[in-house]
Amino acid sequence: MDMATLKCWAAAKPHRRRALALTISFSLLTSCSTTGKSPPKQPSPSNPEDSVTIDHLLRWSLDGDHGKEKVKAALRNVLKMKPLHAQQFSGDGPTTLSDGNILTFGWYGDLSGQIDIGIASSPCVSPEEASKLIDATWEITIDADGEDRGKTYKTQRAGNWIEITTTPLTYRCVDSINIYPVRKPGS
DSSP states (O other): OOHHHHHHHHHHHHHHHHHHHHHHHHHHHHHHSOOSOOOOBOOOOSSGGGSOOHHHHHHHHTSHHHHHHHHHHHHHHHHOOEEOSTTEEEEEEEEEOTTSOEEEEEEEETTTOOEEEEEOSSSOOOHHHHHHHHTOEEEEEEOTTSOEEEEEEEEEETTEEEEEEEOTTTOOSEEEEEEEEOOOTTO
16 A cells, blocks of 8 residues: 555544444434333322322421421332432432323432422313322512512422422423421521
8 A cells, every 4th residue: 555545544433443442322313212101100009098190299298307208208118219418319200190290300419308399280280289288378570670480389298398389380290399407597
């Protein structure tokens, strides 16, 4: 081979490596892409009282520390929670609950005592029905920039605040459940 051919061959190698890397990356992305299937549905437990539903998550949250432990166990089961730093755990959805509703995420902190649960807007969970379960009152939430962030339904029980937030502007569907301890002044 002459010198010009060797230079061309050497110059082509990085391009072939990049092309191979792009091909592999594309193959991985397409194999992991959505297939149009619905989110995985959780198997029903033998005892309906233990099934993970929006109603149960809300009712358990009213039962103090014992109820919060049930909520955390349910999140670990349906969302495959992964440990983060400082005793925090997080899991991503979507995952379909026994009642057909879909969780989009879950997060809890053992040190803070806080639990946050994301709920998909379809199927829609009625905020009026959810708030009746926990006897909550509502207020419209406006952020620091004056933007409407939806309604927040709130109640205090067994040492915890339980909040239900709705989709902004329409207030039609629940988009999150938040549970956190009541803080005493000065703590």
